Amino acid sequence: MIYEPHFLYRLKLVFVFVLVKLKFLQPLLPKSLMDKLPTGWNNHMFWVAFKSGGKKLFFNYYCKMQEPASYKPIVSVDAKYQLTQEDIRAFHENGYIGPFDLGYSEEEMVRIKEHLVDLAVNKESKIFSYARQDYKITDDRENGKGGDAGALIEAKKSVIDQLNAYNRHLEDPILLNLFQNPAITERCAQLLGQDLLLWMTHFFWTPPYSKGSKWHQTSTWLNFDMKESFLQPLNVEELFQLTCWIALTDAPKEKSCLQFVPCSRREIYPVKHNNTNKEGRVYGKYGVEIDYPIGQKDIKLLEAKAGQCIIFCERTIHGSTDNVTDSP
DSSP states (O other): OOOOOOTTHHHHHHHHHHHHHOGGGGGGSOHHHHTTOOTTOOHHHHHHHHHHTTSEEOSSOOOBOOOOSOOSOSSOOOGGGOOOHHHHHHHHHHSEEEEEEOOOOHHHHHHHHHHHHHHHHHSOOSSSOTTTTSSOOOOGGGGTOOOOHHHHHHHHHHHHHHHHTBOGGGTOHHHHHHHTOHHHHHHHHHHHOSOOOOOOOBOOOOOTTBOOOOSBOOSSOGGGTSSSOSOOOSOTTSOOOOEEEEOSSOBOTTBTOEEEOTTOTTBOOOEEEETTOOSSBSTTOSEEEESSOOOGGGOEEEOBOTTEEEEEOTTSOEEEOOBOSSOO
């Protein structure tokens, strides 16, 4: 449901809203139309899109976040990983904890980094394999749209590179073991409980002299297809997932360190849609800017050393600084 704003947008949106709400009609719809319905949108998401004429949209499922009944750790752990009630209160206030050391030596971290960079950059995924035809990349020329052959080849390579960055822990024990480190699991257990599941891993890299990640939020990962949330928690307003961000290289402020807007995790905000601006992208989507007032004094930079981890709530508005150095 991303259109250029025009006078027909609201009419189209009302039609789509009716189809989404009248579920008994959906089996009668052509597959081409059914595949486009944003069946995972709630009423507030439709209302914001309608009211703004398509200029504001949610890239994630709209919800608010409840405060926990208690700031006590959910489980007791080894004293060296124990969080205090004040630590947990600060996490729920700010949306993050860390950075903290994972206990690897400098030499160990270099070996881990070299192995994982080789895995992510030079070796095709065994989980999502293009060579094995696990997926197909549509060529616009097949649809009669033409297009530059060189650009299409680059676009395909970009898609393959992106998929190679996902879920490599399912084939690589070194990556999996990183997230089994008790410095991570014991802290997560105190925030989520002891029944933990590693449901996704993802490599991020920022080339020399390039832009960092733009400001964004994630809750149930609607932004995978903008129609249905990838995750379906029992209570979307509770804390049900955490991101454990591990630095494979030093990440000072000059080299794409994480940055947060503390206290921004209480609500999912829409983005201001801009078809003409192709620079401010969020996860490859159209040019957007999150609809939240961010001043320089509101930003918290979290620099990290190689082998350190930062745990944060994905709902906290976050991004990364630009890499202004000559190394990735």
